[in-house]
Amino acid sequence: MHSTTAYERRTTLCLNELERLRVALADEVERYRIAIRGYTPEKMVQFGTPYLAKLEARVADVDKEIADRA
Numbered sequence: 001m002h003s004t005t006a007y008e009r010r011t012t013l014c015l016n017e018l019e020r021l022r023v024a025l026a027d028e029v030e031r032y033r034i035a036i037r038g039y040t041p042e043k044m045v046q047f048g049t050p051y052l053a054k055l056e057a058r059v060a061d062v063d064k065e066i067a068d069r070a
Contacts (some may be wrong), residue, residue: 003028007058010065018069022062029055 001009003024010018032055036048 007062010062015066015069018062018066022059022066025055025059025062029059 003021006013006017006021007025010021013021029052032052036044036052039048
């Protein structure tokens with residue numbers, strides 16, 4: 001399952017699937033940080049920072065879901 005689809009269905013996933021989703025999302029955050037290193041300050045403000053915040057929020061949501069089930 002694609003990480004976007006899994007994220008949308010996170011409330012129905014088992015704990016094992018949630019943990020795999022968290023790893024995939026955290027990896028996506030790291031890969032995006034590498035990708036935006038060369039962005040200009042303007043491009044960073046317009047595209048880089050907002051999308052990075054969105055990705056980090058997804059990781060936090062999955063972390064919360066895992067903690068709620070533990």
